[in-house]
Amino acid sequence: MKNNKISGAEAIIKCLLEEGVDLIYGYPGGAIMPVYDELYKYKDQLQHVLVRHEQGATHAAQGFARATGKVGVAIATSGPGATNLVTGIADAQIDSTPMVCITGQVGKHLLGSDAFQETDIIGISTPVTKWNYQITEASEIPEIMAKAFYIAKSGRPGPVLIDITKNAQFDELEFSYKKCTSIRSYNPKPTLNLEKVKEAAVLINAAKKPYILFGQGVILSEAEAELKTLVEKSGIPAAWTILGLSALPTAHPLNVGMLGMHGNYGPNVLTNECDVLIALGMRFDDRVTGNLASYAKQAKVIHFEIDAAEIDKNVKTTVAVLADLKESLTALIPLIESKTHESWHNEFKEKYKIELEAVINEELQPKKEGISMGETIEMINKHSKGDAIVVSDVGQHQMFACRYAKFNSTKSNVTSGGLGTMGFALPAAIGAKMGMPNREVVAIIGDGGFQMTIQELGTIFQTKVPVKIVVLNNEFLGMVRQWQQLFFDKRYASTEMTNPNFIAIAEGYYIKAKKVIKREDLDGAVAEMMASKESYFLEVMVEKENNVFPMIPTGASVAEIRLS
Amino acid sequence: MENQTFTISVYSENNVGLLNRISGIFLKRHINILSLNVSESEIENVSRFIIVVNTTEKWVQNIVGQIEKQIEVIKTYYHIDDETIFLENALFKIESSLLFDEREIQNIIKESHSVIVTVARDYFVISISGQRADIEALYKKLKPYGIMQFVRSGRISVSKAKMDISTLLETLK
Numbered sequence: 001m002k003n004n005k006i007s008g009a010e011a012i013i014k015c016l017l018e019e020g021v022d023l024i025y026g027y028p029g030g031a032i033m034p035v036y037d038e039l040y041k042y043k044d045q046l047q048h049v050l051v052r053h054e055q056g057a058t059h060a061a062q063g064f065a066r067a068t069g070k071v072g073v074a075i076a077t078s079g080p081g082a083t084n085l086v087t088g089i090a091d092a093q094i095d096s097t098p099m100v101c102i103t104g105q106v107g108k109h110l111l112g113s114d115a116f117q118e119t120d121i122i123g124i125s126t127p128v129t130k131w132n133y134q135i136t137e138a139s140e141i142p143e144i145m146a147k148a149f150y151i152a153k154s155g156r157p158g159p160v161l162i163d164i165t166k167n168a169q170f171d172e173l174e175f176s177y178k179k180c181t182s183i184r185s186y187n188p189k190p191t192l193n194l195e196k197v198k199e200a201a202v203l204i205n206a207a208k209k210p211y212i213l214f215g216q217g218v219i220l221s222e223a224e225a226e227l228k229t230l231v232e233k234s235g236i237p238a239a240w241t242i243l244g245l246s247a248l249p250t251a252h253p254l255n256v257g258m259l260g261m262h263g264n265y266g267p268n269v270l271t272n273e274c275d276v277l278i279a280l281g282m283r284f285d286d287r288v289t290g291n292l293a294s295y296a297k298q299a300k301v302i303h304f305e306i307d308a309a310e311i312d313k314n315v316k317t318t319v320a321v322l323a324d325l326k327e328s329l330t331a332l333i334p335l336i337e338s339k340t341h342e343s344w345h346n347e348f349k350e351k352y353k354i355e356l357e358a359v360i361n362e363e364l365q366p367k368k369e370g371i372s373m374g375e376t377i378e379m380i381n382k383h384s385k386g387d388a389i390v391v392s393d394v395g396q397h398q399m400f401a402c403r404y405a406k407f408n409s410t411k412s413n414v415t416s417g418g419l420g421t422m423g424f425a426l427p428a429a430i431g432a433k434m435g436m437p438n439r440e441v442v443a444i445i446g447d448g449g450f451q452m453t454i455q456e457l458g459t460i461f462q463t464k465v466p467v468k469i470v471v472l473n474n475e476f477l478g479m480v481r482q483w484q485q486l487f488f489d490k491r492y493a494s495t496e497m498t499n500p501n502f503i504a505i506a507e508g509y510y511i512k513a514k515k516v517i518k519r520e521d522l523d524g525a526v527a528e529m530m531a532s533k534e535s536y537f538l539e540v541m542v543e544k545e546n547n548v549f550p551m552i553p554t555g556a557s558v559a560e561i562r563l564s
Numbered sequence: 565m566e567n568q569t570f571t572i573s574v575y576s577e578n579n580v581g582l583l584n585r586i587s588g589i590f591l592k593r594h595i596n597i598l599s600l601n602v603s604e605s606e607i608e609n610v611s612r613f614i615i616v617v618n619t620t621e622k623w624v625q626n627i628v629g630q631i632e633k634q635i636e637v638i639k640t641y642y643h644i645d646d647e648t649i650f651l652e653n654a655l656f657k658i659e660s661s662l663l664f665d666e667r668e669i670q671n672i673i674k675e676s677h678s679v680i681v682t683v684a685r686d687y688f689v690i691s692i693s694g695q696r697a698d699i700e701a702l703y704k705k706l707k708p709y710g711i712m713q714f715v716r717s718g719r720i721s722v723s724k725a726k727m728d729i730s731t732l733l734e735t736l737k
Contacts, residue, residue, distance in 0.1 A: 122581055127588045131635045132581070151635055184733065185577055185638040309629030 005172035008138035009034035012102065012164065013042045015145035018177045021073050023064065023434055025049045025057035029077025030117055032104030034169035049434070049463055052455035054081050056427035058088020059453070062097045063431030066414045067389055067439075069222070071098040071152050072431060078104045079117030082163070083124060087421055089159045090128040094418030095243060096216060098157035100148050101125075107167040108136045121163050130158030138171035142178070150180035155188025156307040157220060190308065192323035194331060199319045200302045201335035203276050209344045210236045211274035211299075213259060213288075216243035216417075217281010217306065217325045224248070224410045226329035227280065233333060235340040237348050239267035241282050242398075243417045246407035250386065256348045260288040261552045262399040265359075266351030268550070268558040271296050273347070279303045281325045284314040285418065294557035304328050358563040359549050364404070370543030371519050373400040373472050379522050380442055380470070381406045383530040388440040389414060389432050393425035393449035396478035399548045401444045412439075423452030429467045430459055440468065440530065447473040447499050454505065460535050461509040468529050469506075469537045474544045475499060482547045506537035513537040565620040569598075571643050571650060571721050572628060574613035575605055575729050577636040586613065586637075589630045595619055599652075599718035607730055610638065616719045639732055643723055650721030654699045655681070656690040656706055657713035663688055666709055676702045687712055 006014070012035055016024065026048060028036045039048045051057045054076040061072030072092075076085055082103040092099045106115040122134050131151045133144050141164070148160040204210055218227050224247050231238045231254040238248060239259050248255045257264030259271070268290075271277070277299040282288070289295045292314060300318040304325055305311055311320040321328045363374035377400055380388070386406035391414040392398040398415055407413060414432050416424035429443035450471050460467060481495040506513035512534060516525045522540065529536040550561045576582055583602065590597050598616040605612035617624065624642050632640040660683060662669055673680065678692035692702055699716055 123584060126581065126585050127592060134580075183635065186635045307633065309626075309633045313626060313629065 004174055006175050007034065007038070007169065008141050008164070008171050008173060009038045009169040011138065011141040011173055011175050012145065012169070013038045013046060014175060015142060015177060016073065017042070017045055018179070019071070019145070019149045021046065021071070023047045023049065024073040024075055025051055025060040025431065026075030027051055027054050027057060027077070027081060029081045029104065031078035031106055031166050032075065032081070032102075032169075034166065035075065035102070035104065049430070049459065051427065052458045053453065054084035055087050055423065056453055056456045056459065058085050058092065058099065058101065059421075059424050059427035060431035060434075060459075061099050062088060062092050062424075063391060063414055063428030064435040065097050065099055065431070066428070067411055067432035068435035069411060070435070071100055071149055073100050073102070075102040076104070077117065078106055078121070079119045081117075082119055082121035085161075086124060086128065089125055089161060091416050091419040091421045091424065092159040093128045093130065095416065096157050096220060097159065098152040099159040100152050101159060101161045103161065103163045104169070105134065105163045105165045108165045109167070111136075111165065121161065125161045128159070129161050132161040132163070134163040134165070135168050136165045138168045138173040141168065141173065142175060143180075146178060146180040147183065150183070151186070155186075189324055190306065190322045192327050192331060193321070196319055196321045197328060197331045198335065200278075200304075200321055201332060203300055203302060203319060204234065204236070204278065205337045207276035209274045210234070210276040210278060210341070211270065212236050212238035212278045212280060213241070213282055214238055214244045214247060214280040215241040215282025217304070218244055218247040219410055221281065221306070221325040223281070223326040223329050226326055226333065228252070230329055230333055230336065233338050234336045235338070236278065237341070237345060239264070241285070241288055241417070242402045242413070242415060244282060245402055246412040247410050249408050250406045251408075257352075258403055260285075261290070262403065262548045262550065264352070264403070265355035265550050265561060265563065266348040268552065268561045269351055270347060272298065272557065272559040274299050277301045279305070279315075280329070281305065283307075283310045286314075289314060290552045290556055290558045290560075294559070355550065355563065363400075366543070368543055370546075371516070371522060371540055372546055373397050373542050374404050375519075376470065376472060376522065376540050376542065377401055377404040377444070379526045380444075382523075383526050384440055384442065388412070388442045389436060391415065391425045391429040391432055391441060391443045393443075393445040394420045394422045395446045395449060396474075396482065396546075396548050397444055397446045397472040422449035425449060426453045426469065427456045427459070429469070430456060430463070430465055433465050433467045442468045442470060444470050444472065446478060447471055447475060447497055447502075448477045450502070457506060457509040457511060461511060464534070466533060466535050468532070468535070470529070471502060471537070471539045472542050473499065473502070473539055474542045474546070476544060479548070481545070485545070485547070487553070502537070502539050511535050511537050513539070515539040515541070517541045565622055567618050567620055569616060569618050569645055570621075570624045571645070571648050571719065572613070572615040572617065572624065572631070573641045573643070573721070573723065573727065574615065574631055575607075575638040575640070576611050576613065577638070578609055578611045579636050582634070582636050585634055586615075586631055589627055590617070593623065593627065595623065595627070601718035601720050603720070605729070607733065610729065610733070614718065614720055639727075639729055641723065641727055643721075647725065648721040648723050650695070650719050651693050652696060652699060652717050652719050653691065653693050654702070654714065654716040656702070656711055657687050658690065658706065658709065658711060660684065660686055660688050662709050669706070669709060672702070672705045676705070678702060
């Protein structure tokens, strides 16, 4: 008798292959073992990277997704394996990163019995997933997996978690796969209303001081070329959120810099002086807007956005264009008049001069003895020539990396934005490098965040993935220390770090390592790191109590940004 | 913006876990759900949630946006009381002897337009449908005689204006 049936576990692998997945990150365990057994059989077609902690699997999948634009995949067992994924899932949710997480689950007959390693991961992950589903029958696998990939990638992307009971992995099914192309209750691509585009064009053409703010939506809809055409034709200055960074080359003359709490001076102050604010694929996060009550009140706001729930959520719009950004910008560009807005530009230039003198010069050419984070980033720029993917963690070093790193091409800035997940960068860099093996990937991490996922050095050692790791060590949880200095009378509660010998740790994983203490050694060390064909660990001892400026204090307006 | 009572109507697929996903949206915003009713709707295999909250219109818009964004939600509406026909149901379980010993109870039942659902040897059950005030008035009147059990359902409501789910579903097919 001919039997076309395969096991649920094999079906999962086949679904991944059907979706074009050739790389997944994970950690085995009891409830997912049937799938791992199939991974062993399919290892020539599907590479599994063994991380050292499941959180690392999610961040690696995120790094992969952010650098490639494809869906990242993480896999773990039930119970603690599943709960360890949660931070990465929450991070992917708030940063709109396409990711599919697969978790094993106890057998269907054991559900609700408090079986060994049983946890309600569906209940736990519901608030932080775009969608989740528990498969309890093998026959459900193809359709649900197809839905998972469709949902993760389409519209505003996000994480999907699929929990699969052990019986569904063992049981057999007739396998046939059909990609999901629509779900009746889900409309990922709202129909573009051309009238709204026309209204937007009228406002933009009439504006004296129009101002573009762009976010990750540009990257997610692959509208980088359209953005560039729009700014060049309209002559409108464009500033970015940290997730939008690299969508327009840093050196582009119309790229005026970074928005938000530690963004550039002009882009923040002039938000409250523009007459038309054009928001492209961004969500007016509180770190971008400061106090909403005094945010761009003088301006007419045009919001180009794919997620209807974001429109008017934080900032009231004059015109909302609900659509995929690439489509709406393509429709908008022909309606826009060619202009230069020279005097308006000069206002940005003047503000930049102020920031240069008050902040940037000292950061990049410090008079202080200690090395600054900014000059280290600048040194990386010098050797990367702006072609590297920079993966940053969370804290002061992240703000310096975003402020000072130079980018020539898109999908080059990978960082944890909305969730602010310390420990993100090291595993995310692994994913970014594996996704884009021909690009240089530099992780920039603080001494605090590095120790949150330091075990992933083991993954780097085992896979030989040639990532470059830079730890900017100020022996403090620097960002919190800065707040303690400014707002808590220098009461440095639990922010001082007594650190281990990082070089010994890196070398313990057989990773080439170097420590820089003096400024004169920085250039050579960065050059050596960038030239290395293997992974490389560089620890830079930086000035202990430097602060990131400019800064919009909590509750203050963008116009009240402080230079010191 | 002032707090108001809003009725949120959610049309959705009938899937395990969706209730959790929707209630989480309220939880995240620290908004208390005053009443919740889930049932079948006028369309086969489509569920309808009726959720009553007291909050500002800005929040209700935010919540509706978030609910509608959920993959298995087809469409979400919100209305103020004037825009809907709504009622709640309540059951009162009362000692049977009172029906004969306390003549006034019969009058209360008649005046309140409630019905006696069942009469047993020891107890009888009154059912009433109406607005919250009607139910509360009946409760107050019956309280002095002793209520063995009382239960009130969540609000159910239909909108005065059209909610074009069937047409919407046709276009989605």
